Amino acid sequence: MTAKKFNPMPLNTYDLDRSIAEFFSSSGTSATREQCDEFARRAFGGGVHPVPLQGMASYTVTAGSNKVVQFREQSNSLDEGTVALARAAHPEVVASCTFHGLIGGLPSDPEAKASALAIYSMDNLQGNNYVYIRGSLAESLPLQLATVKSLVRFFAQSWLSGRPTDPAQVSTTVNECTAMFRYLSDNLPTRFKPYITQIRGILPMLRSGEHPVVLTHGDLNEMNILVDPANGNITGVVDWAEASFQPFGFALYALDNTLGRMGPDGWEYFDNADYLRDEFWCNFSRLVGDLSESKMESIRLARVAGLLIRYGTAYDRGFGRMVGIRDPSDASLRYLDALLSA
Known part of the structure; x- marks a missing residue:
């Protein structure tokens, strides 16, 4: 990982x-x-x-x-x-x-x-990089809702059909998560330690099979999602170089990035963010089946873990892997401060 x-x-x-x-x-x-x-x-x-x-x-x-x-x-x-x-x-x-x-x-x-x-x-998949049209989509609730519903389908497909067939892969994922959580705990600034303590709660759920491991896009950011500006539908997800089997929910930062954006004064959620988030989870439950409170809690933990890994660690293109915790002054930690409290 x-x-x-x-x-x-x-x-x-x-x-x-x-x-x-x-x-x-x-x-x-x-x-x-x-x-x-x-x-x-x-x-x-x-x-x-x-x-x-x-x-x-x-x-x-x-x-x-x-x-x-x-x-x-x-x-x-x-x-x-x-x-x-x-x-x-x-x-x-x-x-x-x-x-x-x-x-x-x-x-x-x-x-x-x-x-x-x-x-x-x-x-050649049609559509524009989401990062370019996020602002214009935010001016129209129907367009925002179409993007969110497209994202729901994408995550529901992961939940239902993106699972590994080899039990050894699940075991490998659990071991990687255990090591990554330990690394985060040892190196992230102190203010993030309570979150790291929380996310360890997902490990027993992974071992028991209660929480699914799925094929996960490793860089599901606003630049790798293509959207039709006319109707808001997602038309493409590109750049699968870092895809791997991870706990479902590690890439849910993509949902946060459809609900708001980082501005000069910090993270700003759009006016309709609460409504859109509710629509996401209502539609997700409809597609995958009713989710128990324990499953929703494990998804919440996976989202937090994904945020900590994505925004709290640094990547070196020469090594092609994580090389260390971000510098405490790195602007990326602003995302953690904002999104972990959402």
């Missing part, structure tokens, strides 16, 4: 070309943007255009009539099997993925090969 990449990005200062240039200069790859564009053009034809919002560990373009081509650092590669599992659980919003080998570096040179980028293609 790794901590997730989290990089609060002021969109009003985002520069697409600078972001792409920084990726190629900082990733250590021997491939160039021009080589990547040429591969996409040769393989799929048509015009090649960078997508409006680039990832931290990849360069992504559209090509041909309906293709997305992504060039990823090998430390952050996609697993076709995992993507297939995600597509089986969420067929409406996950695109199939095809690996096309490496670009940059010579196969005979191990050091150069390691700096090459992995190439993937997938169908």
